[in-house]
Amino acid sequence: MILLWVLLGVDVALVLWIAICYLRHPISRREDPAFLLIPVGEALEKLLGQRTAGKEPGRLRDDVYRILVETSGREAGERLYHRYRCRRWGTIIGALTLILTLYLVSGFLHMDREGTALKELSRPMHGEGDRKSSVILSIEGEDESTEMMLVVPEQSLSEEEKEAKVSEALRALSDAVNGRVFTGDLQLPQRIGEVQIRYQSLSPGTITNDGEWQGVCGEERVEAFLRASATLEEAKEECVLTFFRAAVSELSEKERKEQQLQGIREAIVVGDETLTLPEKTEDGARIRWQTAETDDSFLWALLFVLVPLLLYFKEAADYRHMADRRLAAIRNAYPEFLGELVILIGAGLSLMSAWKRIGGDYRAESARSGRKDALLDEVEKTAREMEEGSSMREALEAFSARIPLREIRRFVSLLIQNLKRGDEYLLVRLREMSEEAWETRKKQVREKSEEADTKLLLPLMMMLVVVLIIVLSPALITMNL
Numbered sequence: 001m002i003l004l005w006v007l008l009g010v011d012v013a014l015v016l017w018i019a020i021c022y023l024r025h026p027i028s029r030r031e032d033p034a035f036l037l038i039p040v041g042e043a044l045e046k047l048l049g050q051r052t053a054g055k056e057p058g059r060l061r062d063d064v065y066r067i068l069v070e071t072s073g074r075e076a077g078e079r080l081y082h083r084y085r086c087r088r089w090g091t092i093i094g095a096l097t098l099i100l101t102l103y104l105v106s107g108f109l110h111m112d113r114e115g116t117a118l119k120e121l122s123r124p125m126h127g128e129g130d131r132k133s134s135v136i137l138s139i140e141g142e143d144e145s146t147e148m149m150l151v152v153p154e155q156s157l158s159e160e161e162k163e164a165k166v167s168e169a170l171r172a173l174s175d176a177v178n179g180r181v182f183t184g185d186l187q188l189p190q191r192i193g194e195v196q197i198r199y200q201s202l203s204p205g206t207i208t209n210d211g212e213w214q215g216v217c218g219e220e221r222v223e224a225f226l227r228a229s230a231t232l233e234e235a236k237e238e239c240v241l242t243f244f245r246a247a248v249s250e251l252s253e254k255e256r257k258e259q260q261l262q263g264i265r266e267a268i269v270v271g272d273e274t275l276t277l278p279e280k281t282e283d284g285a286r287i288r289w290q291t292a293e294t295d296d297s298f299l300w301a302l303l304f305v306l307v308p309l310l311l312y313f314k315e316a317a318d319y320r321h322m323a324d325r326r327l328a329a330i331r332n333a334y335p336e337f338l339g340e341l342v343i344l345i346g347a348g349l350s351l352m353s354a355w356k357r358i359g360g361d362y363r364a365e366s367a368r369s370g371r372k373d374a375l376l377d378e379v380e381k382t383a384r385e386m387e388e389g390s391s392m393r394e395a396l397e398a399f400s401a402r403i404p405l406r407e408i409r410r411f412v413s414l415l416i417q418n419l420k421r422g423d424e425y426l427l428v429r430l431r432e433m434s435e436e437a438w439e440t441r442k443k444q445v446r447e448k449s450e451e452a453d454t455k456l457l458l459p460l461m462m463m464l465v466v467v468l469i470i471v472l473s474p475a476l477i478t479m480n481l
Helices: 002-024 038-051 060-071 074-114 159-177 253-266 296-344 351-369 374-387 392-402 406-421 426-480
Strands: 120-122 131-139 146-152 193-200 221-232 235-245 275-278 289-292
Touching: 002 038, 002 074, 002 406, 038 074, 074 296, 120 146, 120 406, 146 253, 159 193, 159 221, 159 235, 159 253, 296 351, 296 374, 296 406, 296 426, 351 392, 374 392, 392 406, 406 426
Parallel strands: none
Antiparallel strands: 120 275, 131 146, 131 289, 193 221, 221 235
8 A cells, every 4th residue: 555655656756757858848749759758868868967878788879870870970860869869768767657657547446446345255157167266354353364265156066066066065174174273162064055064973072963072171182083974965975074172272373363264264154146254253353355356566567677678679679670671772772873873974974963963853853742762862962962062072982871781882982983093984884883783683583582482381381281171071070970
């Protein structure tokens, strides 16, 4: 109870912190789906200072940082990497707050259920089998509650179930009596569920058939025997009960508690459809019954650990996946770009003019139709850098740095070499490179088609098995007949 209120205070503090961070640093919803949590990450970054900067696992930081710098440049990449860290920490804090809120809701709902006292338990319908019900009883005058497991029998039994019920009743009776130490007369149940119990004393001078002690001395333990006969219509079974009697001063606290619980079990009345639970103990103390809930603390603890851990690595995995898709799109578009460049240079344009022509055409088409192409985006960016005053060599080196592909590095190296020394065979070399790029792309397409054929093999085998089962089933059924 106290723990729930403490956690409620922590949860309220977290929610207020998130609200304050957002009010102090509002961010447009359109900028990022996690707009509400990014200010929380920024506040956490400032709170921790430089102690967390660069503390991610080496490969995780290097991959994300490299991807952002390659795609956006160093200055913009630094800003995006800072934003990535803020979004990641904010998402983790938000997830922890949400899990904590759900845990508190579950806990307070459970408290409401605990406030309802039980009077009886419904018995299952015939055919559903016996049901075990875990209950919590609180005895007036005692501080601790005790969890008790009750077996609620079904409303009617078959012949086999009757025999099983007789055996179960004797087993329960043996567990309750055998080896126990009693301080007073035994309260022997005449019925356990629907099973009738009869008793015969095997120690005539010590105990009667009704469980009353005879001639027992004060402080000494005395061993006694009873034969219990259980019957349920035609089903019948017997067993011998062995137990002891001792004075109250001889009993330990554990034995006293077991005897008290045994008395409570014996006081449960089994009706046709319900079990009526006793409201008082033998000495008059009031009993409060409650439904025992399953302990799901382990699952909540697992959520508290796994969800932040998964979110921690999910951001970096998303960036790596985004970078892989970008490079794959660039690799696919590279042969077409190279072919267009060869056509323009062959038509008499210089390398710079051809490059700017491709970038300008893409810019106009993108503005008109919204088309996006990862490679042409970089080509257009390089053309814009040239127009803004950068030398062609610097723009091409930046172009190569933003696209970490072997083909692009080789292509840029050829162009830079042409700028340094001049090469009258540049067009021939570009044609050769274009043909090689197309051949590489065809090879990749063939490999993907072969992978698809391999992936289809398992579904085809499963379909073959289903067809064989359908065809052979009538023959197997006929053979069994």
